[in-house]
Amino acid sequence: MGFGNKKIYGHGIMNPRKYLRVYTKFLHTSLASELEYKTNILIDLITSILSLIGSIFLLSIFFQNNKSIGGWEFEQALIIQGIYTILNGITNTWFNPNLTEIVKHIREGTLDFVLLKPIDSQFYISLKKITPSGFLEILLGFCLLLYCIKINQITINFSFLTLFLITIICSICILYSLWFFISTTTIWFVKTWNATEVLRSFLYIGRFPLNSFTFSLQIFFSVFIPIAFITTIPSEVFLGLSQFWKIMLEVFVTIVFLFSSRKFWLFALKFYSSASS
Amino acid sequence: MSKNIIDVKNLSKSFYISSKEPGLKGTIKHFFRRKSTSLKVIKNVSFEIKEGEIVGFLGANGAGKTTILKMLCGLIYPSEGSILVSGYLPFKRKENFLKKITLIMGQKQQLIWDLPPIESLYLNASIYDIDKFEAKRRIKKLSEMLEISDELFIPVRKLSLGQRMKSELMAALIHEPNILFLDEPTLGLDINAQRNLRKFLEKYNKETNATICLTSHYMKDITSLCKRVICVQNGSISYDGKLDQLLKKLSPVKEILVVCRSEEDAKRLETSGFSIKNKAKNEITIQIKNDSITSSLRTIINNFDIEDLYVNEPPIDEIIGKVLIKNDYDF
Amino acid sequence: MISNLFKSKIFTLLKVQYSNMMEYRVEIALWAISGIIPFFMLNIWTNNNLNESLNISDVMLSRYFLCAFFVRQFSVVWVVFSFEEDSILGKVSPYLIQPLNPFLRYFAQHIAEQITRFPFALIIAFFFFIFNPESLWIPNIGTLFLSIIATFFSFLIQFLIQSIIACLCFWTEKASSVERLLFIPTLFLSGLLAPVVSFPEYVKSWIYLTPFPYLIDFPANLLSGNATNINGGLSMQILWIILLFPIFKKVWALGTRKYTAMGS
CATH class of the missing domain: 3.30.70 (Alpha-Beta Plaits)
Structure with missing residues (x-):
């Protein structure tokens, strides 16, 4: 993700094998901690199933007397739903628990320990934790997508798969950057919970085709909060509707987001080490 | 004599503190025109520490001990002056530098709360590039020194404060650092645990010739461990020398x-x-x-x-x- | 005499909590902003003329969603999260030895937060009317009064449900996941995202037996002047409160007994 670039502040060149090894340890420890609360996982699993049912229910209300919304038919809108579910699952598995962790680090003053580890702090802070119950959501999203492939009679070929993969990876990176931006602001304002609630409520819009909103909102959701890039473009690729320039634009936006979130983190660290006490 | 491992010259640190008037009016004012005053918390401090020394930092709350310690390990960027720790500029936090030092803060813990300490130890080992066998050997050695064994397999949240501190120490020492920074390490521990910690630090220092810098409010920590003390008052050093000479001077x-x-x-x-x-x-x-x-x-x-x-x-x-x-x- | 004492206690509690909440203005403002989902939904509804088949005009629908926003703003409950944090930080024990049910403290917290939230909600409504001037209306005093009561009842129902869940903290460490589970039907069935009239028949046949439509749909319809059964709605709300209160009492008693028996 953001740590692909070679020159990393204070750490020289990264050693990918070491990072892989550390990441498997992260996986191991956080899965083990989560398993301490087994009923919790079960409840979370039910929550994610109900959540998907609820979203499809809402979508069916929209379509009960209309054939299409913003040019999307029900079967096509389901694709957006599927992609949203996958991304939401990723958010719940990786981004959200790590944000909780950062807030804790800063409130309890243990960020110092992280900074003194001979490992990239952004890597450590954004991948330390994992919540396995989000996996089910990812799985459900993929199942829904497979179903969509069937009902929309999409032919799978190599170029479709690569384009889809590129766009979905870009979406994940943009989403990651948004979350990491908010995480970074904890260095100044310890309580970022409410900011994440605002982000969550905006991201909620990603469940629906962007064209179903009025033009001004469409602009808002492409420029300020790039929800258009997050769910709509991958869905368009899925249907074979997307133009090439849109995909290139998404790749460009992704690079900008990743780069600036990295810079912002380094800036925040500089602030932290010159102002904290 | 052995060489200097820590070399601090004319070190100063200023913090910018923005003051805000209370109320909504104050908040708005604060938003547009920040009144910030620079506060010099460390003033022109110089000292040297030799390899293998145990040095205690004494001073009242807010005198600047912790700030100095954090600058030495690279967490705070100095405003003026130079610091050289083991040949590195600490604030660059180079990987090789970080592998040589460790920071232990009393009551702040890095162990994973829901898991047994052993998991955190292996995690740290992989972060510090230590392979499994070496990690195992070190864990064995440290647990013998600290007289801890079964506790390593019990979730941290179920351990007593003293046992937790021992495991904390293991996590902080698994990479065998040769400079230890300890900030109030005995905070909240009972007398027995305090004594054990001191005994361990003494032993560790003897066996590995590691340099130890510590701050503490418990005088016993300082008097039983440190031959040399540095007194910090209002951000500058008021005494730097042997502990017994300080005592003679004072009484x-x-x-x-x-x-x-x-x-x-x-x-x-x-x-x-x-x-x-x-x-x-x-x-x-x-x-x-x-x-x-x-x-x-x-x-x-x-x-x-x-x-x-x-x-x-x-x-x-x-x-x-x-x-x-x-x-x-x-x- | 006793009731007087009680009242003054509540009043002091409210005052303290209000000044406490004033410290969190920014957070509360952000909370208020995070509640604007109904407006996005409205945008989908009107932009695609989905309301034509429901026989609701654009204006009435926009009033409905504005009211849904308001009702939601003043019935948000987070007692589970507060209680969970307090029990992890070990604050529950000191609360238990005070001659005041800790949930009254949380109750005062919520009321104080709503008062702090009020101006922010008004600002958002103001912007809403700038963009949709045609939907501006002034409800008459009677309906305004009734809908405030209905909103308060909605808040009470949610507060009781969440308090019951919060009491689960005595048994498990993380009760908030149960709340997140229950939030899903609340989100989709309460009328926050789509008015209950638009639901398909097979849902409408049983939904009015659950508490969900009385949380947002009923007060919002009442306030916006859309057709609704006032007597039926209010009595269902009261019924749910009467039903939930003894359950809460029972769970609380069981929970504290377990807590004191554990001695932690």
Whole structure:
């Protein structure tokens, strides 16, 4: 993700094998901690199933007397739903628990320990934790997508798969950057919970085709909060509707987001080490 | 003599503190025009620490001990001056530098709460590029030194504070750092656990020749571990040297409790020119300068009918307390 | 006498909590902003003319969603999260030895937060009317009064449900996941995202037996002047409160007994 670039502040060149090894340890420890609360996982699993049912229910209300919304038919809108579910699952598995962790680090003053580890702090802070119950959501999203492939009679070929993969990876990176931006602001304002609630409520819009909103909102959701890039473009690729320039634009936006979130983190660290006490 | 491992020259640190008036008006004002004042918390500090030394930093709350310690390990960027720790500029936090140091903060923990400490140890081992076998060997060695074994397999949240501190130490020392920074390591521990920690640090220092810098409010930590102390007052160093010399400087007198056989003798003693601190019936407490103690004692024993006699060292805690409380103490 | 004492206690509690909440203005403002989902939904509805088949005009629908926003703003409950944090930080024990049910403290917290939230909600409504001037209306005093009561009842129902869940903290460490589970039907069935009239028949046949439509749909319809059964709605709300209160009492009693028996 953001740590692909070679020159990393204070750490020289990264050693990918070491990072892989550390990441498997992260996986191991956080899965083990989560398993301490087994009923919790079960409840979370039910929550994610109900959540998907609820979203499809809402979508069916929209379509009960209309054939299409913003040019999307029900079967096509389901694709957006599927992609949203996958991304939401990723958010719940990786981004959200790590944000909780950062807030804790800063409130309890243990960020110092992280900074003194001979490992990239952004890597450590954004991948330390994992919540396995989000996996089910990812799985459900993929199942829904497979179903969509069937009902929309999409032919799978190599170029479709690569384009889809590129766009979905870009979406994940943009989403990651948004979350990491908010995480970074904890260095100044310890309580970022409410900011994440605002982000969550905006991201909620990603469940629906962007064209179903009025033009001004469409602009808002492409420029300020790039929800258009997050769910709509991958869905368009899925249907074979997307133009090439849109995909290139998404790749460009992704690079900008990743780069600036990295810079912002380094800036925040500089602030932290010159102002904290 | 061994070489300097820490070299600090003319180090200063200023913080910008923005002040805000209360209320909504203040908030708005604050938003547009920040009034910030620069506060110099560390003023022109220089010192050197040799390899293998144990140095205690003394000072009142807010004197700047923790700030100095954090600058030494690279968490705070210095405003002026230079720091060289083991040949590195700490604030760059180079990987090789980080592998040489460790920071232990009392009551702040890095262990994973829901898991047994052993998991955190292996995680740290992989972060510090230590392979499994080496990690196993080190864990075995450290757990022998710390006298901890089964506790490593119990979730941290179920451990007592003392056991948690031991596991914390293991996590902090698994990469065998040769410079240890300890910020109030004994905070909240009971007497036994405090003593164990001190014993361990002493042993660790002897066995590995590691340099140890520590701050503490428990005088016992300082007096039993550190031969050298650095006193920090209002951001500058007011004393840097041997601990026993500091004690001599601070308490030039000893107190002697004399129990006389008769009240008459007591009255005679009272009027014979000694500085009397306290008198109760036939028990008299006298203060005598350190350099004249033997001659004075001889006079007392020869001239008075003495039942009993106690020489009291003034408690070290009290003396050093003076350093902490009195900001304008004259050295 | 006793009721007087009680009242003054509540009043002091409210005052303290209000000044406490004023410290969190920014957070509360952000909370208020995070509640604007109904407006996005409205945008989908009107932009695609989905409301034509429901026989609701654009204006009435926009009033409905504005009211849904308001009702939601003043019935948000977070007692589970507060209680969970307090029990992890070990604050529950000191609360238990005070002669005041800790949930009254949380109750006062919520009311104080709503008062702090009020101006922010008004600002958002103001912007809403700038963009949709045609939907501006002034409800008459009677309906305004009734809908405030209905909103308060909605808040009470949610507060009781969440308090019951919060009491689960006595048994498990993380009760908030149960709340997240229950939030899903609340989100989709309460009328926050789509008015209950638009639901398909097979849902409408049983939904009015659950508490969900009385949380947002009923007060919002009442306030916006859309057709609704006032007597039926209010009595169902009261019924749910009467039903939930003894359950809460029972769970609380069981929970505290377990807590004191554990001695932690």
